[in-house]
Amino acid sequence: MFSKKRVSAIVAVATGAAIVLAGCAGGSTAEPSATFDPNEEVTLDLAFWGNDVRAELYNEAIVAFNEEYPNITVNPTFLGFPEFWEKRQTEAAGGNLPDVMQFDYSYLRQYSENGLLLDLNPYLGNIIDTEPLSENILQIGVVGDATTGIPTSTNAWALFTNPVLLETAGVDEWEGGDWESYGDWMGEVTAGSGGAFWGGADFTGRIQNFEIQLRSEGSYLFSEEGEPGFDEERLAEFWESGADVRDGVIVPQQRVEEVTPKGAFDSALTASELTWDNFGAGYLAGLGESYTELGILAPPVTKEGAKDLYLKPSMLHSISSKSEHPEAAATLVNFLVNSPESGAIFGTNRGLPASETALEGADLDPLSQQVRDYEASIADRLGDAPPVPIIGYGTLEEKFRQLGIELAFGTITVDAAVSQFFSEMDVVLG
Structure with a gap:
C-alpha cells in the first residue's frame, strides 16, 4: 500500500511518460518461431518493483526456473514503484525495455497502444498455459485485440x-x-x-x-x-x-x-x-x-x-515487443504466473495468485485464506473486467x-x- 506522497509521484510519472512515449509505436506481434530451440543458450532481463524481500523471492523463483530451464539465464533488477516507471519511461524512449517486466494495470494501455508490449495471443495455450487461468482473468490483460499482460494475482x-x-x-x-x-x-x-x-x-x-x-x-x-x-x-x-x-x-x-x-x-x-x-x-x-x-x-x-x-490484477507480467527471445520470455512468464513452485515461493507477496496451479502451491496465511474465500463467495456477482484503464x-x-x-x-x-x-x-x- 502506497502513501499519498508516493501516489502523487506515480501520477506525475504517468503524466510525463505519456508525453515521452508518444510516437514510440512499433511492431508488437510475433509468431512463435517454428525453429525455436528450447535448449538454445539465451539471456533475459527481468524487471520488477518491490523491496529486498520481493527481490529475494524472485531470486528463489529464478533458481527454481533454472532447474527446469538451465539454458535460460535471467538477469533480475528491481526498484521502488515510482523509480521503476521512471526507468521504464527512459528505456521506452530508447527502444530497450527489459524482456520481461512486472507490469501495473494503470500503465498497460499506454505502453500497449504505443506498440511497446508483445502481443501474447500466439503464445497462449502453448508456451503460456491458459488452463489454470479463467477467461475473466485472461481478458484483464487485453488491450484492443491484443493480450499484452498476464495477471499474476487478483483482487476485488x-x-x-x-x-x-x-x-x-x-x-x-x-x-x-x-x-x-x-x-x-x-x-x-x-x-x-x-x-x-x-x-x-x-x-x-x-x-x-x-x-x-x-x-x-x-x-x-x-x-x-x-x-x-x-x-x-x-x-x-x-x-x-x-x-x-x-x-x-x-x-x-x-x-x-x-x-x-x-x-x-x-x-x-x-x-x-x-x-x-x-x-x-x-x-x-x-x-x-x-x-x-x-x-x-x-x-x-x-x-x-x-x-x-469484477477481478482486477494486483499486477501483471508483460514482454517487450523488441525482445530478441520472445519464446524464452513467454516461458519465463508462464513459470512466474502458473507454476506451483512460483506459488510456493511468492505466496501472496504479489497478491492472491490468479492461476489455480500457482494458488495450489501457495501457503496461505489466515487473512489470505479469507480473501480467497471472499472472492469465491462473490462468484455470482463477478462480471467481465472493464476495459484496461x-x-x-x-x-x-x-x-x-x-x-x-x-x-x-x-x-x-x-x-x-x-x-x-x-x-x-x-x-x-x-
Missing part, C-alpha cells in the same frame, strides 16, 4: 470491518443489503461507540463505488474508446446519496486529516472500509497487535443479480477523491463538484 472490491470495534459498539456484523441499509448500519455503529469512533467513511468519495453502481445498471465508468458511461445528472445523484451519512454518521473529515498518512480504518477511527481486498494485511499492520482479524464482506448491492463486481484514469480518480474530501468538509456543493469533474474529464480525455 470489498467491505472490510473491524470486529473489535463492532463488539465495543455492541453492533452485529453487517448482514448485507443495499446502500441505504449500509448507511443505517454505520449510523448504529456511530451511535453505539459513544463518540470514540464511527461506522465508516463517505462511500461517495471513491470512484469505485460509483463504478459498481453504474455496472449494476448495465453501464460503465469509461468505454474502450474513453467515453464516460454517465452524465452530470447521474454523478450528481451519486454524490447527493451521501448527504445523509455526511450528516453525523461518518468520520469527520478533519479527524481523517489528523491521522494522515494513515487512514481512518487502520487508525481505528472507523469500523468499516470499502476498498480492494488486498489491503487487509496493511490494515492489520497499521492497527497494531490489539487487532488480529478483520471481516471481509461483499459491498452493498444496487441491483440484485447484477454483475457489478484509459490513459489519464489515475488523474481522474484522484480528482474524484479530492472532490469527495471537499464534499465531506462541506466546502463545495454537489453541483460545483460535478462541474469541476466534467471539466477535468474534458481536459484528460481531450
Whole structure:
C-alpha cells in the first residue's frame, strides 16, 4: 500500500511518460518461431518493483526456473514503484525495455497502444498455459485485440470491518443489503461507540463505488474508446446519496486529516472500509497487535443479480515487443504466473495468485485464506473486467477523491463538484 506522497509521484510519472512515449509505436506481434530451440543458450532481463524481500523471492523463483530451464539465464533488477516507471519511461524512449517486466494495470494501455508490449495471443495455450487461468482473468490483460499482460494475482472490491470495534459498539456484523441499509448500519455503529469512533467513511468519495453502481445498471465508468458511461445528472445523484451519512454518521473529515498518512480504518477511527481486498494485511499492520482479524464482506448491492463486481490484477507480467527471445520470455512468464513452485515461493507477496496451479502451491496465511474465500463467495456477482484503464484514469480518480474530501468538509456543493469533474474529464480525455 502506497502513501499519498508516493501516489502523487506515480501520477506525475504517468503524466510525463505519456508525453515521452508518444510516437514510440512499433511492431508488437510475433509468431512463435517454428525453429525455436528450447535448449538454445539465451539471456533475459527481468524487471520488477518491490523491496529486498520481493527481490529475494524472485531470486528463489529464478533458481527454481533454472532447474527446469538451465539454458535460460535471467538477469533480475528491481526498484521502488515510482523509480521503476521512471526507468521504464527512459528505456521506452530508447527502444530497450527489459524482456520481461512486472507490469501495473494503470500503465498497460499506454505502453500497449504505443506498440511497446508483445502481443501474447500466439503464445497462449502453448508456451503460456491458459488452463489454470479463467477467461475473466485472461481478458484483464487485453488491450484492443491484443493480450499484452498476464495477471499474476487478483483482487476485488470489498467491505472490510473491524470486529473489535463492532463488539465495543455492541453492533452485529453487517448482514448485507443495499446502500441505504449500509448507511443505517454505520449510523448504529456511530451511535453505539459513544463518540470514540464511527461506522465508516463517505462511500461517495471513491470512484469505485460509483463504478459498481453504474455496472449494476448495465453501464460503465469509461468505454474502450474513453467515453464516460454517465452524465452530470447521474454523478450528481451519486454524490447527493451521501448527504445523509455526511450528516453525523461518518468520520469527520478533519479527524481523517489528523491521522494522515494513515487512514481512518487502520487508525481505528472507523469500523468499516470499502476498498480492494488486498489491503487487509496493511490494515492489520497499521492497527497494531490489539487487532488480529478483520471481516471481509461483499459491498452493498444496487441491483440484485447484477454483475457489478469484477477481478482486477494486483499486477501483471508483460514482454517487450523488441525482445530478441520472445519464446524464452513467454516461458519465463508462464513459470512466474502458473507454476506451483512460483506459488510456493511468492505466496501472496504479489497478491492472491490468479492461476489455480500457482494458488495450489501457495501457503496461505489466515487473512489470505479469507480473501480467497471472499472472492469465491462473490462468484455470482463477478462480471467481465472493464476495459484496461484509459490513459489519464489515475488523474481522474484522484480528482474524484479530492472532490469527495471537499464534499465531506462541506466546502463545495454537489453541483460545483460535478462541474469541476466534467471539466477535468474534458481536459484528460481531450
